Amino acid sequence: MSKISLVVSDVDGTLVTSDKVLTERAGAAVARIHAAGIGFSVISSRPPFGVRMLVEPLALKLPMGAFNGAALVAPDLSVLEKRELPPETARDAIAIFRARAVGAWVFTSDRWLAEDPAGPYVTKEIRTIQTQPTVVGRLEDHVAGVSKIVGVSQDFERLTACEAAAREALGDRASVVRSQRYYLDVTPAGTDKGTLLAELARRLGVARAEIVTIGDMENDLPMFRNSGFSIAMGNATDEVKRAANAVTLSNEEDGFAEAIERIVLPRALG
Numbered sequence: 001m002s003k004i005s006l007v008v009s010d011v012d013g014t015l016v017t018s019d020k021v022l023t024e025r026a027g028a029a030v031a032r033i034h035a036a037g038i039g040f041s042v043i044s045s046r047p048p049f050g051v052r053m054l055v056e057p058l059a060l061k062l063p064m065g066a067f068n069g070a071a072l073v074a075p076d077l078s079v080l081e082k083r084e085l086p087p088e089t090a091r092d093a094i095a096i097f098r099a100r101a102v103g104a105w106v107f108t109s110d111r112w113l114a115e116d117p118a119g120p121y122v123t124k125e126i127r128t129i130q131t132q133p134t135v136v137g138r139l140e141d142h143v144a145g146v147s148k149i150v151g152v153s154q155d156f157e158r159l160t161a162c163e164a165a166a167r168e169a170l171g172d173r174a175s176v177v178r179s180q181r182y183y184l185d186v187t188p189a190g191t192d193k194g195t196l197l198a199e200l201a202r203r204l205g206v207a208r209a210e211i212v213t214i215g216d217m218e219n220d221l222p223m224f225r226n227s228g229f230s231i232a233m234g235n236a237t238d239e240v241k242r243a244a245n246a247v248t249l250s251n252e253e254d255g256f257a258e259a260i261e262r263i264v265l266p267r268a269l270g
Contacts, residue, residue: 029260047107063080113142175189178218179217215233234247
């Protein structure tokens with residue numbers, strides 16, 4: 001790359017450890033990006049309120065992506081752009097999960113709704129997004145203003161089968177993608193991290209060729225395709241690694257910081 005103007009990172013599995021810790025080295029790496037005059041932002045599958053804890057430690061000044069590209073928010077979490085699932089599509093997604101014994105969560109821009117506060121991964125999600133779920137009787141009664149529905153299961157093979165079924169049943173009415181092995185995300189049709197990255201670049205006046213992206217999961221691939229240089233984490237799937245221009249260490253080995261220090265900054269600073 002002849003010039004790097006913007007670095008955009010995924011969050012879970014990339015910027016933070018598996019225990020959702022932002023390491024001192026990762027924070028220092030972002031500070032070095034800022035010092036080099038390069039923009040930095042994140043695009044995550046998390047809801048907007050799930051990225052707020054990164055704003056101050058990383059001195060984030062640029063818009064950030066949430067919901068796998070369905071929302072763009074300012075550092076103060078004010079919504080710049082947002083897309084929502086049609087209520088009928090949201091109900092259908094919930095029905096697909098129910099029929100296959102897969103748990104479901106519903107997310108709006110300001111709430112996380114769940115039926116079972118003791119269900120699989122609830123405790124993990126509380127720690128991740130630092131928010132308690134709003135417990136409701138039936139998710140089907142709360143499908144207005146929904147930007148993401150998540151299928152949750154400890155049975156990864158069951159979730160894989162559910163992914164195929166959801167894609168077939170929902171067709172072009174929604175985007176269906178895994179954000180973790182245990183999470184299957186349903187978001188508005190036509191939204192992904194790549195389209196949001198393109199919108200962010202347009203707002204900032206940055207050329208695609210001047211963007212570096214870093215990620216670990218299938219939902220990061222559209223972001224890779226809309227950037228000039230992509231880096232896969234060491235913990236990424238083989239598919240993601242094959243699609244990237246470079247591979248760094250895992251998120252348990254400070255792979256994000258390693259990528260910035262050994263790959264990005266040497267290219268940026270010549």
